[in-house]
Amino acid sequence: MENKEALSAVEERLKSTKDRRMYERLQTIRLRLMSVPVNQIATIMCRSERTIRKYIHAYEKDGISGLIIRVSPGRSPRLTKAQRDELKRVIVNQVPADVGFTARFNWTLQLIVDYIERTYGRKYSLRGASKLMEHMDMSYTKPTYTLDAADSVKQKQFVEETFPALKKVEDGEIDHLLFEDESMIRDYQALQRTWFEKGKQRVIRTTGKHRGVKLLSTVDYCKGNIVWHEDEEYTAETFLNFLNKVLDVYPSGNITMVLDNARIHHAKMLETFLSKNKRLTFVFLPPYSPQLNIVEGLWKWLKGDVINNVFYHTVAEIRNNVRSFMESVMKEPQVIIDRLCVRMESDKIVEHL
Template sequence: MEQHIELEHVKAAMKQAKERRMYERYQAIYLHLKGTPMTAIADILNRNRMTVSSYIHTYENGGLAALQLKHSSGAPTRLTKEQQDQLKQTVAYSVPHEVGFTAKHNWTLELIATYVEREWGHRYSLRGISKVMERLGLSYTKPTFTLAAADPEKQRQFAEMTFPDLKKLLNHENDHLLFEDESMIRDYQAIQKTWFLRGKQRIIPTTGKHRGVKLLATVDYRTGRIVWQEDEHTAETFLTFLQKVLSAYPAGSIVIVLDNARIHHAKLLQPFLEEQKGRLELVFLPPYSPQLNIVEGLWKWLKSSVINNVFYSTVTEIRLRVGQFIDEIMKHPHAIIDRLCVRL
């Protein structure tokens, strides 16, 4: 009876976990209480046995509270809690001209420091105000576009209800939770800032033609495993890719989260999906919601690592570099999880 109560407490903690790493720790304890061998838990979590052992030892000595991640509070700030909240809201959700900085539409450290001094009389150096921004959870990042046709309410429902429910079903009703997407990798993708000689500009040669390779890939939310292939983006090739995914996961039920591309809804797929009912399920994202698909992060990672600021003279060379990139990152699945999966 006591073990049943423990299991229920751990299960409740798993449901409430907002961080991927905390969910993993609770999952390890849940499996341990269910009698799963430590080596099997390590395989399921894709962690080493020593890590799983430390989770269990910590739990046995201090309970669920001892498993909490420890975050450093950092150095104290001169701003009150209310002032910090106002500063965070202002920088995150207003542009400078809306709070009195005429013709200024982008926040810089200098502008933020000026705003703080104007509002509360505290002077900060640029380094000091940078540290304040870090403590408030703000970072200097490039904005991104969002699709105007997207439905924020459907996106919220997916992020707060649908996806958490899918995570809860892992190890219960669903054995594998994957995300899928397609992309086109061109011979020269984009020009981005890079280091070069002062006063000079790096020159990237190009033929002016647009050659490239088309890719399909899944990312395993729990293990970081990537299954991919180069192929055209058609219903036929998508069907072939689904068969490849099934071969890569010979046992257990699979849920694939993906967008609403036409090839994903093709009539050609229906007999196959009906045949695989109970083994394979497709869950569709809200329309126009690429930010909810973790494979989008894989494409950005790939492009920034091997495509941006580089020209490839042949498609064969692109294929080679793409393959090398994926082979290399798959040697470190935890890096894939930390970079792509923890944001959902």
């Protein structure tokens, strides 16, 4: 009876364990409780008889708890905390060439191993260095670009002062707060990761030519509405026609439009137009600050869903799919707000989506 209860307890634990090594140990004890000889268990489990006897002894001494794999404390770190902190600062803030590796500008595991040995006199394998990076909260990631000509002071001023001031939309001084931008949607924009057969790659056909459509769009920060327009070129006349379209969509109320410093946005002909349409006011973003324009998120969304990993034989195909995308997302303004619009908290932009 006692043996049956023990066997039942082991089998219950077998059903719940997710650890492969624990499963092996429990299976060993299960076979032993079923009176299978040690030498046969060793054959079944592909382990030595010595290992099998070790499992059995641990179980006989402490029960199932004796089979639990104890985590070894391991050796003490070869680098002190101060050394690890210093290493992290070097990798984050400098390139290998800055610390003596001639003409090397990207940190690899081998360079990290070489740097550690040269600087701290400690030897690491590539695998050891990889684990060290993981423990230091580092990861092997793809960098992103930022515009070198951007003025961080002006960007901070926009985030902390200019944009919060646009909350006048809440007290009636502004009725509509719109962000505006332009983008060229090409017939093949980029490749991005996608699910496919293991060991194979999806092949995207292309002619090597760059065809596409030119788009202009506004996103209503508060209501999630989109106004968009396609044209053959980007000129002051194109932009003026688009502004007239925006005014038609918003026939009443004061409009503040946040936009970048593209040349067409400063064209002379706009001065007369704006003087006649005083309910429309421009607020310009700091130069080279696309990350502050929420319409950039719309373009990224569009390209991800419609352009990336797709080859279009004709411009008409691009136009049709762009139109379908726009018409689809425009039906769900709350989704647009949630996905694109920045959130304000304590008069500051706290997130860019």
